[in-house]
Amino acid sequence: MTTSILVPVFAALGDETRWSILVALGEEDASASALAGRLPVTRQAIAKHLAVLQEVGLVESVRVGRELRYRVLGSQLSETAKRLDRIGAQWDRRLAAIKRIAEDL
Amino acid sequence: MTTSILVPVFAALGDETRWSILVALGEEDASASALAGRLPVTRQAIAKHLAVLQEVGLVESVRVGRELRYRVLGSQLSETAKRLDRIGAQWDRRLAAIKRIAEDL
């Protein structure tokens, strides 16, 4: 169970502003400056958030002319979801087993 | 897309110690004191973490005699995983659409 790699991803997802950024990027790719126009925080704050998101593989960047355009990576989210589901199912199996034993008494 | 409810769950999952607690509880139900015996943090720290986890529905507690025993809830994890996967798939669909358009040119 390789949870250690997952934790930073969750930490990245555990912030409202970062979700706003992800949702905005989910609609269309954008630069930090462009995002700053839509969100109630400065460009620099957004740049920091994008660095965090890129670090854990939730976004990637591409240079387009003089701007750095960011793109959201749904695959990383789906991958994380799969692992989560597996762990959750495992825990539920144990619970079910306990209930079964209790009923057998 | 109701992400607002998800964010606190991810924030809760974005901490190594809390994962240690969840993993320990995944093996068997335990009280804060019992967990303190296994993990390198004090009981009080663990109690705070359990409060956070309970707040977002990742664990529940049951009184057993004079101890408060905690149990991990895999269902909440699976539910979160489902939502994550849906969002990730949506983002990937958009990306795929863009690629399709690019190839059509």
Added chain:
DNA sequence: GATTACTGCAACCACATAGTTGCATTAACC
């Protein structure tokens, strides 16, 4: 009923981080 073992609460500390402002830099575009 006294002891024991657990939980609950409060104050406090240190560090991380979300946010800001300000300035330097770099690359398009006219």
Added chain:
DNA sequence: GGTTAATGCAACTATGTGGTTGCAGTAATC
């Protein structure tokens, strides 16, 4: 080539939070 509009970097602030210690409360157990 100068202007403009983007990014990059640094310093600083404030707040949140993970962690601690210490003590009070409470409920089993002998």
